[in-house]
Amino acid sequence: MINKDIIILGIESSCDETAVAVVKNGREVLSNVINTQIEIHTEYGGVVPEIASRNHIRNISTVFIESINQSGIGYDDIDAIACTYGPGLVGALLVGLSYGKALSFALGKPLVGVNHIEGHIASNYITYPELKPPFVCVMMSGGNTQIVLVKDYTSFEVLGKTRDDAVGEAFDKVARVVGLGYPGGPKVDELAKQGNDTIDMPKTHFENLDFSFSGIKTAVINLNHNNPKINKANLCKSFEKTITEILIENTNKAVDITGVKTVVLAGGVSANSYIRQEFLNLEKDGLKVYMPEMKLCTDNGAMIASAGYYSFINGKRDELSLNAVPNLKLSY
Ligand code: KG4
Numbered sequence: 001m002i003n004k005d006i007i008i009l010g011i012e013s014s015c016d017e018t019a020v021a022v023v024k025n026g027r028e029v030l031s032n033v034i035n036t037q038i039e040i041h042t043e044y045g046g047v048v049p050e051i052a053s054r055n056h057i058r059n060i061s062t063v064f065i066e067s068i069n070q071s072g073i074g075y076d077d078i079d080a081i082a083c084t085y086g087p088g089l090v091g092a093l094l095v096g097l098s099y100g101k102a103l104s105f106a107l108g109k110p111l112v113g114v115n116h117i118e119g120h121i122a123s124n125y126i127t128y129p130e131l132k133p134p135f136v137c138v139m140m141s142g143g144n145t146q147i148v149l150v151k152d153y154t155s156f157e158v159l160g161k162t163r164d165d166a167v168g169e170a171f172d173k174v175a176r177v178v179g180l181g182y183p184g185g186p187k188v189d190e191l192a193k194q195g196n197d198t199i200d201m202p203k204t205h206f207e208n209l210d211f212s213f214s215g216i217k218t219a220v221i222n223l224n225h226n227n228p229k230i231n232k233a234n235l236c237k238s239f240e241k242t243i244t245e246i247l248i249e250n251t252n253k254a255v256d257i258t259g260v261k262t263v264v265l266a267g268g269v270s271a272n273s274y275i276r277q278e279f280l281n282l283e284k285d286g287l288k289v290y291m292p293e294m295k296l297c298t299d300n301g302a303m304i305a306s307a308g309y310y311s312f313i314n315g316k317r318d319e320l321s322l323n324a325v326p327n328l329k330l331s332y
Contacts (some may be wrong), residue, residue, distance in 0.1 A: 006079045008102070008312060009067075010305025011060075013096030014088025014206040015142070016040075016047045018196060021301030022071035022078075026122075026309030027129050031070035032295075032302040033057045038183055043091060045182050046172070053091035060099050065303070075107050082308020085113040085318075086328025087143060093324035101320050112308045114316045117144055118156070119328050123296040123303035126147075131264070131290055136254045138279075141267030142168035146253045147209050148330060150264070153310035156330045159254050160209025168269045170213040174220045174239055176216040178232050179316070189272050192240045195233030199223065200237075203244035209250050209257075216242060220270045244278045251279075255287065264290045271297035 005024050012019040021032040037055050040250075041047045065330050070077070083100030086093060091198035097113075104111040136159075137148045145168075168185055175184025180191065202219050204212040220239050223230060251263055265279060270291050277291050296303060 006309060007077050007312065008080050008082050008112075008305040008309045009078050009302070010051055010114070010301040010308055011064075011081065011083045011096045011100045011121075011303045012119065012299055012301045013056045013092050014086070015092060015299060016052050016055075017299040018056045018063050018096070019299060019301035019304075020060070020064045020067040021165065021305050022067055022073055023126070023225065023302055023305035025143060027125055028307045029126055029302045030073065032066045032300055033063050033067040033070065034300050035063050037144050042058065042182050045176060046227065047089070049089045052089060054093055056092055056095035057182035059060055060095060061237040062153065064099070064103075064197045076241070078109050079298055080110045080308065080312045081107075082112045082114050082302050082305050082312070084116045084119060086115065086325035087326075088116055088326060090324050090326040097322065097324050101322065105320060110312070111318045111320065112312050113322045114304045114308045114311065115328055115330060116304075117146075118307040118311075119147075121148070121150060121264070122230055122307035123266060123292040124264050124290050124302070125306050126302055127295060129288050134258075134260050135264045135290075136251065136258060136260050137264045137266055138270075139168045139266045140247065140269035141308045142166060142172065144267065145211055145213070145332075147250055149254070149258055149260065154314045154316075159257070160206075160211065160250055161208075162211040162213060164212050164292070167211070167213055167247070167265070168188060170217045170243065171269060171272075173217050174236065177221050177224050178235060185269060185272065186241060186287040188236045191233050192236040192274065195231065195235070195237035197238045197241045198231075198234045199238035201238050203242060203246055206272050209253055211246065211250065213243070213246075240274050242274070244275050247275065248278060248282070251282070261286060262288045262290070266292065268298045
């Protein structure tokens with residue numbers, strides 16, 4: 001058998017980033033072009049789905065061409081087109097997916113649909129060439145929060161998930177009520193650095209590894225509403241610290257249940273400086289902890305190409321009838 005490099009083109013458009021990347025053998029990034037719409041949506045205090053879709057349409061060809069040019073490959077070098085098909089905003093997803101399907105048809109290359117969550121997990125394969133499953137993944141983004149046992153590159157077991165808000169959603173809401181604006185997570189992160197953990201916050205516990213973040217979110221809203229002079233930096237710090245404790249408590253339970261001592265962070269909230277530092281501290285307890293490099297924490301095409309590579313070599317091929325699935329779950 002000839003040992004040939006496998007080149008995957010990855011397309012991501014599930015929310016407010018239009019992104020296209022070229023990745024070799026699932027790990028080596030040849031290009032990773034991202035057009036973010038953050039500035040556009042800031043005016044509205046959050047992502048407006050219709051505006052996101054329209055901007056994806058406006059940008060996707062330019063992002064694609066720039067990604068091909070930066071990678072130095074020709075169309076013939078591409079082995080497959082990997083494309084996010086869920087979860088996410090349906091109109092936004094459809095833009096990237098339709099573009100991917102058109103490329104697949106025009107270039108005669110196989111189409112591989114990718115679950116966005118698998119993409120976030122795979123961002124770590126790019127940052128750490130030595131990382132291999134099994135590991136416990138703490139997936140925390142704007143739309144999802146779950147603890148996943150990654151048994152193999154394409155085999156997942158969800159051990160616990162949020163019963164209400166995603167952790168990123170809670171960060172964004174707290175930022176909004178405190179008056180920090182959008183995007184909330186990074187602003188709470190910055191303000192919390194100036195504060196102290198002086199305010200008690202509620203924690204919700206479950207028998208299993210599920211999460212709930214609506215109680216702590218409401219507590220922050222009420223504290224802020226009832227005490228107009230409250231120190232906002234202390235509020236942010238106390239919120240961030242309690243959220244981190246909740247994430248770490250469930251991670252430790254997952255490690256105990258599975259016996260797997262490798263912990264991997266994924267998703268936009270894994271860019272939080274306090275969460276990163278506290279998870280790294282778990283290495284003192286004998287765990288090995290990985291987290292994506294900052295530029296790969298939030299949405300990008302490289303992570304989709306990496307996840308697509310593992311699906312592709314595992315035999316996954318999709319028909320051109322593949323549709324967007326806004327509430328796509330991790331299959332296990
Ligand atoms: O993974 P992501 O880019 O999009 C989804 O797939 O949902 O995550 C976006 C989320 C937002 O809620 C954003 O506020 C949060 O990640 N985020 C952060 C930080 N950077 C981004 N949350 C806390 N601290 C940060 N530094």
